[in-house]
Amino acid sequence: DAGITQSPRHKVTETGTPVTLRCHQTENHRYMYWYRQDPGHGLRLIHYSYGVKDTDKGEVSDGYSVSRSKTEDFLLTLESATSSQTSVYFCAISVSLAASTDTQYFGPGTRLTVL
Amino acid sequence: ILNVEQSPQSLHVQEGDSTNFTCSFPSSNFYALHWYRWETAKSPEALFVMTLNGDEKKKGRISATLNTKEGYSYLYIKGSQPEDSATYLCAFYSGNTPLVFGKGTRLSVIA
Numbered sequence: 556d557a558g559i560t561q562s563p564r565h566k567v568t569e570t571g572t573p574v575t576l577r578c579h580q581t582e583n584h585r586y587m588y589w590y591r592q593d594p595g596h597g598l599r600l601i602h603y604s605y606g607v608k609d610t611d612k613g614e615v616s617d618g619y620s621v622s623r624s625k626t627e628d629f630l631l632t633l634e635s636a637t638s639s640q641t642s643v644y645f646c647a648i649s650v651s652l653a654a655s656t657d658t659q660y661f662g663p664g665t666r667l668t669v670l
Numbered sequence: 671i672l673n674v675e676q677s678p679q680s681l682h683v684q685e686g687d688s689t690n691f692t693c694s695f696p697s698s699n700f701y702a703l704h705w706y707r708w709e710t711a712k713s714p715e716a717l718f719v720m721t722l723n724g725d726e727k728k729k730g731r732i733s734a735t736l737n738t739k740e741g742y743s744y745l746y747i748k749g750s751q752p753e754d755s756a757t758y759l760c761a762f763y764s765g766n767t768p769l770v771f772g773k774g775t776r777l778s779v780i781a
Contacts, residue, residue, distance in 0.1 A: 588768060597759065597773035598714070613768070645713060656702040656721060657763045661713035 558582045559662035561646050567668045574633040576665050578646030580626075586649030587629040588659065589613075589621065591642040598645065604629055636669045643667075672696055674762045676772035683750050684780055690746045691775040693760030697741035701765040705734050705745055708757040708774065717745075717758075750779040 558581035568574050578587060588603040590613075600613030602621040610621050618640060620632045633640055646662040675694040683689050695703060702721045706714040718727040723738040731748045747754055757776045761769040 586768075595773070598771045600768055603768050656704075656719050657769050658704065658716055658719050659761075659769060660716065663713055 559646060559648055559660065561644075561662040561665045563665060564663065565666045567670065568636050569670050570637055571635050574636050574667065574669075576631045576644055576646075576667070578629045578631070578662055580629075580648050582648060582650065583626055584648045584650055585626075586657070586659075587623065588647040588649070589619075589629065589631045590645045590647065591615065591640075592645060592664075593642050601631065601644075633667075636667075638669050641667060641669045672762060672764065672767070672770045674760060674770050674772040676758075676760055676775050678775060679773070680776040680778070682778045682780060685751060687750050687779075688746065688748045689750055689777070690744050691758065691777075693743045693745070693772055695741050695743070695760070695762040695770075696764070697739060699764040699766075700738045700741075700762075702763040703736055703738075703743050704761040704763065704769065705743070706759040706761065708759055710756070714759060745775075747777070750777075752779045752781050755779045 560579045562577045589601040590598045599615045601619050604610045604623040622630045644665045647659040649657050677692050702719055704719045705717040707717050708714040718734045720736040725736040727734050733746045736743045755778050757774040759774045761771045763769050
């Protein structure tokens with residue numbers, strides 16, 4: 556258990572509403588990631604962070620923004636949710652400070668449904 | 671975008687059978703190759719990380735090999751059990767971008 560929690564674990568929302576998902580770690584690790592899981596696509600990287608206020612885009616970043624104001628928290632925001640953003644969202648952390656292998660450990664996931 | 675391919679996409683085997691699947695990745699800018707095990711309704715769990723050509727790793731009945739020159743890794747499961755049913759993901763690390771995951775091989779072991 557790498558000390559990662561995600562909240563909420565489940566959420567149902569309506570198209571056009573803003574949604575924020577939270578990832579919290581107790582390990583003080585530098586690297587944090589947000590993925591989405593969809594059938595036929597495996598895990599796809601949305602955004603990642605390599606330090607407080609340092610973030611970068613992943614493969615599927617359109618429609619998402621992130622913020623990291625503290626080492627332990629990485630927030631994923633859907634400014635205006637769409638049905639195509641219905642998915643399971645996983646947060647991950649990298650335990651290697653040098654990221655020499657980038658072994659990642661995953662949170663329990665958040666299931667988001669956009670109606 | 672780096673391309674990581676896994677085959678087969680899915681696999682059904684009988685309990686007791688041995689099986690293997692493949693991960694193909696770019697042979698240039700190689701830093702590490704990861705295998706993860708992902709059970710339904712859970713989160714992916716790290717199985718192995720390999721960094722050197724020729725590496726072999728083993729955990730119980732599961733083992734993995736690595737060929738960085740030709741860009742492939744094999745995952746082997748000996749004597750499959752129902753509890754081995756999961757999706758097995760590989761992920762490639764090039765050193766300057768985060769892990770790139772394959773789409774996984776979904777294994778079902780029938781008792």
